[in-house]
Amino acid sequence: MSARRIVITSGKGGVGKTTTTANLGATLAKRGKRVILIDADIGLRNLDLVLGLEKRIVFDVVEVAEGRCQLRQALIKDKRFETLWILPAAQTRDKDSITEEQFAAIVAEAAEVADFVLIDCPAGIERGFRNAIAGAKEAIVVTTPEVSAIRDADRVVGKLNEKQLPIRLIVNRLRPEMVRTGDMLSVDDVCEILSVELLGIVPDDEEVIDTTNRGEPVVLDETSRLRPIYDKIARRLDGEIVPFTNFDSQGFLGRLFGALKAG
Amino acid sequence: MTLLRGRGLGLEIMLAGRDFDAALEELAERFAERPGFYRGTPATAAFGAGAPTREQLDVLRTVLQSGGVELKGLSGSVEAEALALENDLEFVRAPAGSEELARRRALRPKRELKLSDSARSLVADFAGARADIADRRKRGETSVRRSPIAPPPSAVAASASPTQLQLVEPSPATLYHVGTLRGGQSLHHVGNIVVVGDVNPGTELIASGDVVVFGRLLGVAHAGAQGDAGARVYALHLDATQLRIATCIAANEGPRKAAEEPEAAMVADGKIVIVPLDKAGEVLARS
Amino acid sequence: MHVLREAQDDDDREGAAGAVRIELGRAIVITSGKGGVGKTTTTANLGTALAQRGARVALVDADVGLRNLDIVLGLESRVKHHILDVLEEKVTLDEALVPDKHTGNLVLLAAAQSREKDEVDTDKMRDLIARLRERFDYVLIDCPAGIETGFRNAVAGAQEAIVVCTPEVSAVRDVDRVVGLLGNAFKPQLIINRLRPQLVRKGKMLSVEDVNAILRLPLLGVLAEEPEIIVTTNRGEPLALRQENATGAAYHAIAARLAGVDVPAPTVEIKETFLGKLGSLFGGRR
Numbered sequence: 001m002s003a004r005r006i007v008i009t010s011g012k013g014g015v016g017k018t019t020t021t022a023n024l025g026a027t028l029a030k031r032g033k034r035v036i037l038i039d040a041d042i043g044l045r046n047l048d049l050v051l052g053l054e055k056r057i058v059f060d061v062v063e064v065a066e067g068r069c070q071l072r073q074a075l076i077k078d079k080r081f082e083t084l085w086i087l088p089a090a091q092t093r094d095k096d097s098i099t100e101e102q103f104a105a106i107v108a109e110a111a112e113v114a115d116f117v118l119i120d121c122p123a124g125i126e127r128g129f130r131n132a133i134a135g136a137k138e139a140i141v142v143t144t145p146e147v148s149a150i151r152d153a154d155r156v157v158g159k160l161n162e163k164q165l166p167i168r169l170i171v172n173r174l175r176p177e178m179v180r181t182g183d184m185l186s187v188d189d190v191c192e193i194l195s196v197e198l199l200g201i202v203p204d205d206e207e208v209i210d211t212t213n214r215g216e217p218v219v220l221d222e223t224s225r226l227r228p229i230y231d232k233i234a235r236r237l238d239g240e241i242v243p244f245t246n247f248d249s250q251g252f253l254g255r256l257f258g259a260l261k262a263g
Numbered sequence: 264m265t266l267l268r269g270r271g272l273g274l275e276i277m278l279a280g281r282d283f284d285a286a287l288e289e290l291a292e293r294f295a296e297r298p299g300f301y302r303g304t305p306a307t308a309a310f311g312a313g314a315p316t317r318e319q320l321d322v323l324r325t326v327l328q329s330g331g332v333e334l335k336g337l338s339g340s341v342e343a344e345a346l347a348l349e350n351d352l353e354f355v356r357a358p359a360g361s362e363e364l365a366r367r368r369a370l371r372p373k374r375e376l377k378l379s380d381s382a383r384s385l386v387a388d389f390a391g392a393r394a395d396i397a398d399r400r401k402r403g404e405t406s407v408r409r410s411p412i413a414p415p416p417s418a419v420a421a422s423a424s425p426t427q428l429q430l431v432e433p434s435p436a437t438l439y440h441v442g443t444l445r446g447g448q449s450l451h452h453v454g455n456i457v458v459v460g461d462v463n464p465g466t467e468l469i470a471s472g473d474v475v476v477f478g479r480l481l482g483v484a485h486a487g488a489q490g491d492a493g494a495r496v497y498a499l500h501l502d503a504t505q506l507r508i509a510t511c512i513a514a515n516e517g518p519r520k521a522a523e524e525p526e527a528a529m530v531a532d533g534k535i536v537i538v539p540l541d542k543a544g545e546v547l548a549r550s
Numbered sequence: 551m552h553v554l555r556e557a558q559d560d561d562d563r564e565g566a567a568g569a570v571r572i573e574l575g576r577a578i579v580i581t582s583g584k585g586g587v588g589k590t591t592t593t594a595n596l597g598t599a600l601a602q603r604g605a606r607v608a609l610v611d612a613d614v615g616l617r618n619l620d621i622v623l624g625l626e627s628r629v630k631h632h633i634l635d636v637l638e639e640k641v642t643l644d645e646a647l648v649p650d651k652h653t654g655n656l657v658l659l660a661a662a663q664s665r666e667k668d669e670v671d672t673d674k675m676r677d678l679i680a681r682l683r684e685r686f687d688y689v690l691i692d693c694p695a696g697i698e699t700g701f702r703n704a705v706a707g708a709q710e711a712i713v714v715c716t717p718e719v720s721a722v723r724d725v726d727r728v729v730g731l732l733g734n735a736f737k738p739q740l741i742i743n744r745l746r747p748q749l750v751r752k753g754k755m756l757s758v759e760d761v762n763a764i765l766r767l768p769l770l771g772v773l774a775e776e777p778e779i780i781v782t783t784n785r786g787e788p789l790a791l792r793q794e795n796a797t798g799a800a801y802h803a804i805a806a807r808l809a810g811v812d813v814p815a816p817t818v819e820i821k822e823t824f825l826g827k828l829g830s831l832f833g834g835r836r
Contacts, residue, residue: 011616012585012586012616012618012695013584013585013586013587013695013696014584014585014586014587014695015585015586018720043447043697043727044583044584044696044697044723044724044727045465046720046723046724049719049720049723050720054464054504055504055505055514055515056505056514057505058512070296070297070300091446091447091465091467091727092447092448092449092465092466092467094697094698095697095698122695122696123585123586123694123695123696124585124615124616124667124694124695124696124698124700125615125616125666126666126667126668126696126698126699126700127698127699128696128698146780146783146784147621147783147784148590148618148621148622148783151616151617151618151621152616152618155615155616155663175777178777178780178781183780183781183784184780184784185784206746206749206754207754209718209749209754209755210749210754210755212718212719212720213718213719213755213756443766444730445726445727445729445730446723446724446726446727446730447726447727447730447731448730461766463726463730463764464723464726464764465723465726465727481764
């Protein structure tokens with residue numbers, strides 16, 4: 001049985017790849033899937049931090065590649081979930097410490113024992129990016145509705161097309177009130193520019209900063225409004241057709257989300 | 264149920280309440296998966312309220328040998344004690360209540376997830392990790408020289424089984440670094456390491472001797488990396504991401520607020536403990 | 551110190567930027583490791599502010615393949631040639647430098663969009679920066695995210711560094727890594743960006759002290775989260791053009807400090823009314 005192997009990438013840094021990887025992985029695990037998250041950002045690892053697992057790192061992906069330990073020894077189980085593990089990146093090494101072949105082999109090995117392998121890709125389109133996509137069979141491109149992010153995403157889409165990876169899009173950190181005033185691109189604008197199938201729309205939420213600082217994926221919070229959104233994304237990933245929610249304009253109330261789509 | 268557990272410098276093989284043959288099959292599989300991984304590690308077999316037969320003991324030893332592991336001790340019932348004496352093995356008294364624990368464990372419904380065999384072995388295995396760190400140090404990193412020196416007599420008295428690991432040379436050289444170390448940087452040294460400055464998160468200090476940080480220790484420090492469990496970690500402000508001494512690993516997962524005073528970390532009773540600097544002497548006397 | 555070179559090439563003599571300078575300009579790389587913290591925005595705004603003070607400023611986009619500095623300045627339609635064209639000597643430096651449309655004394659050397667970072671020759675990059683230093687008071691190099699080839703090339707030729715960090719744990723870790731890689735030779739100074747004072751007060755965000763407790767760098771400036779930034783980057787009008795805007799003013803203060811003027815210690819340079827505005831624009835839980 002082989003898992004879905006999905007790389008989560010963007011080109012632009014800081015748009016939410018790591019946060020998306022963590023929250024999507026956690027959501028899939030909560031739905032009963034066996035999920036392995038792999039941090040491909042060697043030298044600038046953050047996935048462990050975002051999940052609050054940095055203190056439990058004994059081995060990392062480079063040591064697995066060098067054969068100094070087995071994959072299962074390097075995997076860290078997130079005790080908050082039944083079926084979520086992470087393979088951390090190395091911090092004291094750099095991206096030249098692992099080859100594309102080695103990385104692909106590790107992803108393949110992880111795919112043998114999981115339902116989903118999500119790969120957190122570093123920013124950029126250099127060696128780190130090439131390593132990260134090496135083992136993937138699908139891609140999720142994360143972008144924010146800003147011109148620079150979209151331009152970078154476009155470049156990345158081009159590179160992913162070269163490898164013929166199916167791509168879907170998550171538009172992150174949307175601020176509907178800014179879309180309404182014309183200060184931010186709408187989701188439709190983004191999709192049209194990138195011509196990529198939409199997987200999800202995640203609104204901006206100030207809780208995310210605090211929760212990532214504390215190492216608690218925001219989907220752990222039952223009251224978080226991002227939880228049902230990631231749940232929908234997970235369901236779409238599973239093949240379900242889930243409509244994008246329309247926020248009722250009655251619920252406006254100064255919460256400013258108006259009659260705009262999210263979800 | 265866990266088959267292998269790390270205990271101090273060696274492995275504990277948990278056979279209480281398990282089907283012996285199935286357990287040994289799993290053990291053999293583990294060794295086959297990673298030959299040489301546990302090599303050189305001593306092991307104790309725990310039988311809980313029971314005892315093995317002579318034949319079972321032989322089979323156990325054979326399987327262990329295939330992984331390069333030597334059986335050093337047994338724990339279990341009175342029969343197990345007798346068998347241990349007969350075979351020149353140590354008999355480890357189980358802590359009080361462990362019989363009850365073993366009985367309860369055996370009665371507990373199997374809570375294992377329905378996973379494939381390889382998935383089941385996915386659980387991060389700290390026992391394996393610790394043994395591997397010892398193994399790595401023995402094999403030697405490029406930056407860490409190996410020195411084939413016999414363990415000093417004082418170390419042997421403390422542990423139940425004589426250590427198989429290399430120990431630090433007497434009077435090792437000390438690496439002295441002035442300045443703050445930043446994330447991604449690492450210092451590896453045969454001998455002691457002294458840093459005058461902070462050690463930021465994401466930094467690694469690996470020493471065969473002691474680690475002293477005259478500043479804040481926020482990264483990972485590994486003292487006694489070649490196996491010296493008597494090595495210490497000292498810091499003016501000890502708030503490491505992870506501490507390692509010989510083959511023990513400790514991470515502060517709870518909301519412990521780092522104290523404002525200088526502290527020392529050392530191994531006591533097979534675990535890493537952190538004490539204020541002025542109490543360090545007491546702990547040493549007790550252990 | 552570089553030995554002053556006689557103007558020998560045609561492009562040096564003919565250049566719009568004029569004669570060879572007596573004192574070499576300062577080449578400063580603006581970096582962070584972490585993406586999305588505001589390197590490009592800082593480069594554009596700081597460059598604008600410095601130029602408005604009368605300095606001659608060249609901005610270099612070292613993010614080959616993912617160029618953005620031109621967008622932030624609103625110059626994307628005016629870019630005809632890029633840095634690789636210059637490094638490969640297909641065009642002269644002057645042909646590639648694009649004058650800013652808002653501020654005099656400010657030029658841009660754009661990155662290539664369809665090329666790769668490893669196509670940049672590090673030694674040639676160093677020479678290029680050296681040539682720019684001969685003609686400009688400040689050469690600000692916008693560094694890409696990460697610590698790979700792009701980073702190494704951006705740093706080649708710079709003598710100083712400004713690191714930009716947001717008050718988030720992952721950013722602090724990445725910046726710390728970069729500062730470690732840079733070493734003391736670059737005399738790194740820190741700009742903390744995207745601070746949200748009300749979140750800091752609620753204990754939901756790192757404070758300036760928290761960040762600098764790890765980084766321990768001289769603080770060049772602190773900027774609050776500014777929703778207008780997105781608008782200005784989308785429209786290509788740096789906030790530094792508007793001194794009445796709190797963030798615009800902050801960039802001017804930073805420029806002054808960089809120039810060695812003794813501006814009072816950086817605090818969060820925002821106004822009271824601004825706080826109210828922040829509150830209403832950020833929906834979600836409070």
